[in-house]
Amino acid sequence: MRITNLQKKELSNIFQELKLNINDFKTSGQYKEFKIEFKFDYFSFSINKRNQNEYYLSIYPIDNKNGYSVGAKWESVLSYFEKWAKEIKQELSTPTGWETFDSENYLKAEFSDLNKKFSVEEQVSIKQNLEELISKIKQLELQEDVFKIFERKIDELSQKVNKLSKFDWKSLFIGTIVSLLFTFGLPPETSGFIWKLVKTTFSRFQLKF
Secondary structure (H helix, E strand, C coil): CCCCHHHHHHHHHHHHHHCCCHHHEEEECCCCEEEEEECCCCCEEEEEEEECCEEEEEEECCCCCCCEEEEECHHHHHHHHHHHHHHHHHHHHCCCCCCCCCCCCCCCCCHHHHCCECCHHHHHHHHHHHHHHHHHHHCCCCCHHHHHHHHHHHHHHHHHCCCCEHHHHHHHHHHHHHHHHHHHCCCHHHHHHHHHHHHHHCHHHCCCC
């Protein structure tokens, strides 16, 4: 007894109908087990086949980090899965009303940055950090064309680090990342995760975001 490819296809059809990005999820398990996890939070849906038409589900919905378990026949499994997927879709697509840009100094820019260039040591370190950043973004498994644009734009930033003032480069860097995130319309959690990568990678330069 196993969870068949046809059954997995029925689950993926639900994702496609809801227009959820499969790249934001990962799957695991073999034969009697199948698990779907959201990459950027705890949301997950696990299926364990017990016998011919009996399944044991472990579900972690958006509002219950402890999750819950239930037994079900396959028809009910599909209903539970659709409910779980719809909740995630709604969560990812609903603005909180608290999104805003404020007057915080995101660049931690100083007056002296207007005309000062990065030192040779800083240039080398920034280029290494940009390589590290694109390597981490690649692990998110974005659509290939989207990733290629990220890669090209970050390479352009690397080429300009020794040509622009600190202020101009920081401004270009932030503007490029923000523009890419808005242009591609990535899910909030994916955008947030990329932004977190940016902050973590460049924290040593005190780029305050």
